[in-house]
Amino acid sequence: MDDAALAARGDRRAYERLYRANVGRIFSLCTRMCGSRERAEELTQDVFVRAWEKLPQFRGDSRFSTWLHRLAVNVVLNARKSDGRHRARETEDEDEQGMDAFAAPRQAPPGERLDLEAAIASLPPGARRVFVLHDVEGYKHEEIAEQLGVTAGGSKAQLHRARMLLREALTR
Amino acid sequence: MIALTCDRFEDRLSALMEGETAAAEREQLEAHASACSRCGPLLVELRAIVREAGDLPELLPSRDLWEGVAARIETPVVQIEPRQAPLVVRRGLSWRTAAAAAAVLVALTALATWRIAATGVDSQGTERIAAAVEPPVTAPPSNPSAGTTPPVDTAPAPDRMAPAPRSLTARPRATTPAVSAPAVRNAAADAATAVYDREIASLRSMLDTRRAELDSATVRVLEENLTIIDRAIAQSRQALAQDPNSTFLIDHLNSALGRKVQLLRTVTLIPASS
Amino acid sequence: MTRTWLIALLAGAHLAAAHQADAQRRDREDRIARIDTTLTLARGGLVELEGPDGDMIVTGWDRDEVRVRATNNDGDLRLDATSSRIQLKSVGMGWSDVRYEVTVPTGTRLLLNGRSTEITVRGTRGEVEAHTQNGDIAIEDATSVTVNALNGDVELRTMDRVRVNLVAGDVRITGGRGAIEVVTVSGDVEMHGMTSRSVSAGTSSGEVFYEGAIDPSGRYELTSHSGNVVVRLPADVSAAVRLQTYSGEIESDFPIHLEGGATMGGHPRSFDFRIGNGGARITMTSFSGAVRLQRAGTSNRQED
Numbered sequence: 001m002d003d004a005a006l007a008a009r010g011d012r013r014a015y016e017r018l019y020r021a022n023v024g025r026i027f028s029l030c031t032r033m034c035g036s037r038e039r040a041e042e043l044t045q046d047v048f049v050r051a052w053e054k055l056p057q058f059r060g061d062s063r064f065s066t067w068l069h070r071l072a073v074n075v076v077l078n079a080r081k082s083d084g085r086h087r088a089r090e091t092e093d094e095d096e097q098g099m100d101a102f103a104a105p106r107q108a109p110p111g112e113r114l115d116l117e118a119a120i121a122s123l124p125p126g127a128r129r130v131f132v133l134h135d136v137e138g139y140k141h142e143e144i145a146e147q148l149g150v151t152a153g154g155s156k157a158q159l160h161r162a163r164m165l166l167r168e169a170l171t172r
Numbered sequence: 173m174i175a176l177t178c179d180r181f182e183d184r185l186s187a188l189m190e191g192e193t194a195a196a197e198r199e200q201l202e203a204h205a206s207a208c209s210r211c212g213p214l215l216v217e218l219r220a221i222v223r224e225a226g227d228l229p230e231l232l233p234s235r236d237l238w239e240g241v242a243a244r245i246e247t248p249v250v251q252i253e254p255r256q257a258p259l260v261v262r263r264g265l266s267w268r269t270a271a272a273a274a275a276v277l278v279a280l281t282a283l284a285t286w287r288i289a290a291t292g293v294d295s296q297g298t299e300r301i302a303a304a305v306e307p308p309v310t311a312p313p314s315n316p317s318a319g320t321t322p323p324v325d326t327a328p329a330p331d332r333m334a335p336a337p338r339s340l341t342a343r344p345r346a347t348t349p350a351v352s353a354p355a356v357r358n359a360a361a362d363a364a365t366a367v368y369d370r371e372i373a374s375l376r377s378m379l380d381t382r383r384a385e386l387d388s389a390t391v392r393v394l395e396e397n398l399t400i401i402d403r404a405i406a407q408s409r410q411a412l413a414q415d416p417n418s419t420f421l422i423d424h425l426n427s428a429l430g431r432k433v434q435l436l437r438t439v440t441l442i443p444a445s446s
Numbered sequence: 447m448t449r450t451w452l453i454a455l456l457a458g459a460h461l462a463a464a465h466q467a468d469a470q471r472r473d474r475e476d477r478i479a480r481i482d483t484t485l486t487l488a489r490g491g492l493v494e495l496e497g498p499d500g501d502m503i504v505t506g507w508d509r510d511e512v513r514v515r516a517t518n519n520d521g522d523l524r525l526d527a528t529s530s531r532i533q534l535k536s537v538g539m540g541w542s543d544v545r546y547e548v549t550v551p552t553g554t555r556l557l558l559n560g561r562s563t564e565i566t567v568r569g570t571r572g573e574v575e576a577h578t579q580n581g582d583i584a585i586e587d588a589t590s591v592t593v594n595a596l597n598g599d600v601e602l603r604t605m606d607r608v609r610v611n612l613v614a615g616d617v618r619i620t621g622g623r624g625a626i627e628v629v630t631v632s633g634d635v636e637m638h639g640m641t642s643r644s645v646s647a648g649t650s651s652g653e654v655f656y657e658g659a660i661d662p663s664g665r666y667e668l669t670s671h672s673g674n675v676v677v678r679l680p681a682d683v684s685a686a687v688r689l690q691t692y693s694g695e696i697e698s699d700f701p702i703h704l705e706g707g708a709t710m711g712g713h714p715r716s717f718d719f720r721i722g723n724g725g726a727r728i729t730m731t732s733f734s735g736a737v738r739l740q741r742a743g744t745s746n747r748q749e750d
Contacts, residue, residue: 012242019238024230031231041233042388048241078499078562079389116224135225141190149519149543160186167217390579393597397613397631397650404650404671407733411692411714420690420716424733427648427669434629438594438611 004064008055015055019048022065026072032132033076035121043079047072073133073147119169123162130155131162176204181211189218244383372429375436382439394439401435404428479523481516481534490572491530492555493548498536499562500544506552506570506587513549518542582615590624599633616652634673649673653735657742660685662725669731677730678740684722689739690731691715699741 003021006014026047030040051068058067120128120136129148133139134155141152141159148155181204187193188201205215383391408425415421487493493512495502512532516523521542526533536542550556552571560578567574567585574585575592582599585591590607593600598615602608606624610617616633619626625644628635635647640658645666647654653673656666660683668675679685679700689696692714702719730737 012245015245016238016242019241023237024232027233027237028228028231032228037231037234041235041237042392044233045237045240045244046388048237049244052241052245079387116221116228120225131225135222136228138226156186156190160189163189163218163221166221167214170221171217390596393614400632400651404733407671411733415714418714418716420714420731421692424669424671424690424692424731428650428671431629431631431648431650434611435613435631438596438613 002064004055004058004060007052008058015052018064018068022068023048025065026068029069029072029132029137030076032117032120032136033073033129034079035123035125035128039079043072043076046079047075050075069137070147077129077147116166116170119166122169123165127158127162127165130158131166134159135163176200178204178208178211181205181208182214185215185218188215189222372433372436375433375440379436379439394435397435398432401428401432405432479518479521481514481523481525483525484511484513485527485532486510486529487512487527487532487551487554488530489551489553490555491532491551492557493550494531494533494535494557494559495546495548496533496535496559497544497546497563498542498560500542500546500560501564502544502546502548502558502560502566504546504548504550504556504558504565504567504570506554506568506572507549508552510551512551512554513547515547516544518544617647622658635668660726660728662723664726666726666728667731668729670735671733672735673732674735674738675730675732676736676738676740677728678742679721679728680742682722683726684724685726685728686718686720686724687739688716688718688727688729688731689737690729691735691737692733694732694734695736696738697736698739700739 003011003014003018007018023044027040027044030043030047031037034040034043047068051071054071058064120131123131126148130144133144133147134141139147141155144150144155145152150158181201184193184197184201188198193201205212379394386394405425405428408421408428412418412421412425487510489510493504495504497518514525514532514534516525516534518536519542522537523544524533524535524537534546534548536544550570550572552569554570555573556567556570556575558565558567558574558576558578560576560581562580563578564581565576565578565583565585567576567588569587571587571589573590573592574588576583576585577594578598579595580597581595582601583593583595584601585593585605586603588602588605591602591605591609593610593612595611595615596613598612600610600612600615600617602610602617602619602622604621604623606622608619608622608624608626608628610628610630612628612630612633614632615630616636617628617630618636618638619628619640620638622637622640622642622645624642626637626640626642626647628647628649630649630652632651633649634652634654635649636653636655637645637647638657640656641661642658643661643664645656645664645668647656647667648669650671651673652670654668654670654675655678656668656676657678660666660679662684666677668677674694687700689698696715700721702717730739
């Protein structure tokens with residue numbers, strides 16, 4: 001019986017093994033999607049707690065890591081709702097619809113090249129999420145559109161914008 | 173063939189990179205890029221970004237997060253129904269059960285406050301005040317990023333509460349009475365205080381039981397606000413220790429404690445997040 | 447005689463049939479569930495809305511009908527109805543984001559349960575009870591309003607009774623007529639245009655502001671721990687006032703005539719005095735913030 005099946009039956013040691021096998025990938029996803037390592041540590045814990053509760057619903061028709069990854073995307077997307085829901089909304093809502101030039105990504109100190117991770121973190125949230133999901137994690141636009149509640153066309157536009165902004169940040 | 177302009181190239185760049193252009197158009201765009209000193213580097217750089225993004229290494233957290241996960245999955249969550257039942261039914265039931273329990277606790281708290289208030293004045297009309305003469309304790313801020321699960325409420329238990337005589341007459345009240353009578357213990361007031369302490373402890377343990385159901389942002393808001401209240405309670409008690417006969421301070425401490433109960437009560441009413 | 451309906455809209459079942467070839471890609475199904483229907487509801491009935499995250503918008507109209515328009519982008523919707531009670535819930539295993547737009551007969555009672563939910567209620571002229579974790583709540587033109595929330599701003603306009611229990615977030619009440627009870631920890635409480643007879647507003651680190659008529663038999667208790675407490679009273683008010691602060695300042699536009707041997711010096715500062723015939727009872731308390739009693743019509747001083 002594999003670890004996922006054992007964990008679904010309440011075997012915590014099996015779940016810890018699953019945790020160890022997947023934490024890097026999940027943490028990477030969270031960090032890059034939300035732009036902050038500290039917040040990502042909180043979110044990573046949330047993901048594994050949530051996954052434990054939902055394990056009985058894991059049907060085994062995909063790999064556990066795929067299922068976990070999708071759940072992680074959900075957790076990150078919903079976390080931003082809790083964080084920013086009622087305060088002055090981040091312009092991410094506009095940036096998912098409008099395409100006007102947003103604050104330029106952080107420039108590297110003169111003489112230094114910004115590395116890609118830092119450039120990604122400084123992207124506006126909507127563009128960052130699409131970029132991470134598509135170019136880093138390999139999701140398709142249709143899947144991204146469904147998860148983010150946008151159209152596939154919108155996702156493509158955001159991706160292009162993200163890449164252009166990154167290029168600007170990286171080639172200074 | 174019409175020469176491709178750079179503007180047109182940029183418009184079609186996204187489609188090109190997504191592999192959505194027909195073969196003929198793709199050739200055209202690639203040809204433009206290889207001959208254009210502006211569009212060429214643009215295409216090369218964007219492709220490099222995509223490649224590098226796909227090759228990004230796995231990041232690791234600064235510390236082992238397993239302890240935090242383990243603590244939360246070990247917290248028993250009261251199951252009203254088996255997991256297979258529709259979530260909505262489960263959530264509805266647990267909300268109502270918690271609300272009923274919380275209502276009872278609030279009623280008991282109100283009773284405790286009333287009893288404390290009623291015991292304040294003795295037959296001579298002198299206010300008898302039993303002040304909690306403990307050294308003020310400052311609550312250390314909770315550290316949510318620690319690997320273990322810290323108690324959400326960091327104030328030391330129990331929160332002793334001095335009784336509040338309710339004599340709202342219009343007579344002037346001296347700010348610093350010359351009376352230097354020692355604090356007198358009032359048995360009835362102590363009993364009522366014990367009730368209050370028990371209710372706060374009950375609510376707190378109900379909160380601990382629910383921690384696994386609450387997401388980290390919620391827990392953070394709760395901890396921040398419990399810290400604010402606990403600071404207010406600590407400051408009030410500190411002031412009261414300097415000035416044990418101040419009705420104002422006694423009332424004020426009461427309301428801070430009441431606010432704490434209210435906060436804990438709100439937590440029990442939060443619907444489960446799963 | 448009751449009539450019970452159960453409408454469960456399964457998400458995209460028809461779409462799955464159409465895409466037999468893509469049956470393996472179950473994750474690509476259109477998962478949006480929708481309801482758009484009108485039901486009858488007797489006056490004074492109850493409408494319950496429950497949803498995890500999303501928006502709830504409820505308005506009142508003059509018909510004996512309830513119009514329900516709802517979407518759920520990841521899961522099902524369930525609508526139960528009798529002649530006196532309508533219940534709309536979301537059912538789903540994912541992270542549903544719902545949008546409920548409901549129009550109800552005026553006088554309908556509302557019970558709203560959300561998690562990260564923005565709630566807007568307008569013109570229902572009935573009782574409203576809202577429980578959420580996060581999200582702003584705006585209610586206008588209701589009778590009795592009860593709000594329990596963790597994190598969000600609450601804006602209330604024109605209602606009778608109010609009970610708000612909030613942890614983080616500001617509360618703003620305009621045109622309150624009945625008994626007001628507001629408890630918050632770190633938010634401000636602002637009350638304008640009030641005609642209530644009983645007001646109790648407390649916050650720990652926020653500010654409290656009250657402006658409105660003062661009923662000669664009313665009781666008004668406004669408290670903060672570290673924030674300022676400011677009250678703006680009509681010039682002809684009649685009230686017994688108590689101002690208290692431990693380490694903050696006291697300011698008053700009204701002359702303070704102390705009775706007996708009270709002094710104004712030292713800390714804590716606490717004193718009682720009368721304005722006019724001293725009918726109403728007003729108690730303003732802050733531990734370390736300022737306590738300011740203003741007279742309406744004098745300089746429109748802005749609080750900090």
